Amino acid sequence: MLQVAFIRENKETVLKGLAKRNVKNAEELVAKTIAADEERRATQTASDAILADLNKLAKDIGQLFKAKEVQKAEVLKQKTVVLKEKSKELADKLQNITTELQELLYLIPNIPAEIVPAGNSAEDNLNIFQKGEIPVLHEGALPHWELAKKYDIIDFELGNKITGAGFPVYKGKGAKLQRALINYFLDKNTDAGYDEVQVPHFVNEDSAYGTGQLPDKEGQMYHDAQDNLYLIPTAEVPVTNIFRDVILKESDFPLCKTAYTPCFRREAGSYGADVRGLNRLHQFDKVEIVRIEHPSKSYEALDGMVNHVKEILTELNLPFRILRLCGGDMGFTSALTYDFEVFSTAQDRWLEVSSVSNFETFQANRLKLRFKNSEGKSELAHTLNGSSLALPRILAGLLENCQTPEGIKIPKVLIPYCGFELIN
RNA sequence: GGAGAAAUGGCAGAGUGGUCGAAUGCGGCAGUCUUGAAAACUGUUGAGGGUCACACCUCCGGGGGUUCGAAUCCCUCUUUCUCCGCCA
Known part of the structure; x- marks a missing residue:
């Protein structure tokens, strides 16, 4: 399996390599992979941000309980409900897009070395x-x-x-x-x-x-x-x-x-x-x-x-x-x-x-x-x-x-x- | 196959609901000292994602769940150890 980062940064090399192997739909395959990778990273960033918020809230709630400020803690608890829902949603999306990316990557063969001759059979x-x-x-x-x-x-x-x-x-x-x-x-x-x-x-x-x-x-x-x-x-x-x-x-x-x-x-x-x-x-x-x-x-x-x-x-x-x-x-x-x-x-x-x-x-x-x-x-x-x-x-x-x-x-x-x- | 116990960083080994990515020891690396080495002392030392760089996120055998919060509680799978059974 090629590394996504490699594909992202060396799109032309990858396409040239796939051409040597006569891979059909190489353009489409690579474009889809790059798109999936972008979406994966964007989803991850969004998911991470919410997780960071949740982590912060959990920490604050812990502090409040320790300080016996139960009322305030309960208020914060309420705030986590919406975030958790959103987080779950993003986590599911992240999983789906990661699987999709993985499956695309499994379809891409290795890039032939420079001295590999072109040919079909x-x-x-x-x-x-x-x-x-x-x-x-x-x-x-x-x-x-x-x-x-x-x-x-x-x-x-x-x-x-x-x-x-x-x-x-x-x-x-x-x-x-x-x-x-x-x-x-x-x-x-x-x-x-x-x-x-x-x-x-x-x-x-x-x-x-x-x-x-x-x-x-x-x-x-x-x-x-x-x-x-x-x-x-x-x-x-x-x-x-x-x-x-x-x-x-x-x-x-x-x-x-x-x-x-x-x-x-x-x-x-x-x-x-x-x-x-x-x-x-x-x-x-x-x-x-x-x-x-x-x-x-x-x-x-x-x-x-x-x-x-x-x-x-x-x-x-x-x-x-x-x-x-x-x-x-x-x-x-x-x-x-x-x-x-x-x-x-x-x-x-x-x-x-x-x-x-x-x-x-x-x-x-x-x-x-x-x-x-x-x-x-x-x-x-x-x-x-x-x-x-x-x-x-x-x-x-x-x-x-x-x-x-x-x-x-x-x-x-x-x-x-x-x-x-x-x-x- | 049956019964019980366990799985934490390179290794050993703490940690049983928040301040734990994780004490401590060993090992590794760097430095001080030394002609050099050893010893001693000081510092440093997991992986992945993300970022120009930070921030931040994930990972304590795998997967799922409870909870505002899980290494820690529950379920399940796998593996290891002990006892029993079977057996090349």
Whole structure:
């Protein structure tokens, strides 16, 4: 959520940013927000004035009672009646306008960074880096879901039976390879200075609002209505919320966390060929990195995260590219996002395996995540996160790109983690 | 799940209807002293809104209520602790 004061004072910047995202009715949205903010402040001022009067009267009445001047006190008491009525009225109005303002603010996405390209869709994303050779597969090479079946390492039907579509069962070397990947990713992250945390897989409403999943993505999360808890769609939510309602010292920066969690996504409305096999699941494993940074350092940190993920993909020897997302394709809360895509050779398509973003103060504002700056004033921190990495599509890429007539050749770095070199 | 107790500033801990945004101690920061440090002493030290700056307003776990006036009384929710039950 953007700060109202920022919108008020930087109307043009906001409009320009929204234009880059192709937000419809941006003019109207911003105008309404500014109007609501003005009304809110005017109402608050009026309400405060009456409250001040009431406070004064209450104090005077107290004095009079003490002085045993009951008559005079009763007279003043009468005077409060009208004021209280007015105050109630204004308080209601204040509440309404505050809610209205809040709802408007929830509709405004983050302002894209300067270098974010304009554009409407994935077509307009900027390919800024590509590495790794796309292997030429042998005759009869298979897509990963066929390989999974052939070697009996992932059982989609079994998952269907137990739960439903999008909940696969990993078996044997498949299960072990998953575990190996998780450990390898976590080790890479902790070696790079990220503190490992284990967090709840359910979050409450406040947390879901804190990182921006609510109210924009309500339908994407599994919801336990009985206890009003949400299954996490990403570790970003619980991990970033560690810092909700926190005031840091400048010396606390940078705060770097990593966590492995399963992720749960309803993915309502997405069916078809794109979701075959491991391409899109309702439950999948992911290792996440999260950073809390001083505003002056956050873009440096973002570059660091990008390089970190780059290194992992290079070690895995997978062909990948990095995209700088365009305004139209970027997430609601992000100011700048880099997507990492691995090439799925047998499917002849790129699969997103990581998304690394700087949210600047957008999440911090909702989270009330601040720090004391050098002048002793509270200032919003910057939050960042990225996948490092999402498991299923990495697995898909590995299976497809590393297949040989003899079997799947495990990348060198993973062999110590899984204890075998070949799936056959 | 049942019974009881509790929730106050970074921490500890007073405060049971008005003078309380809140005593006191510890911690933090600044200063005096010192070659420097420690100790001692002095001052300062919650968040948000609002204002050019003041004034002023809100916040004592969350929400609601009683009252001219609530940290203090009532209702409700949440959390923590103790006892009982259940249990990986």
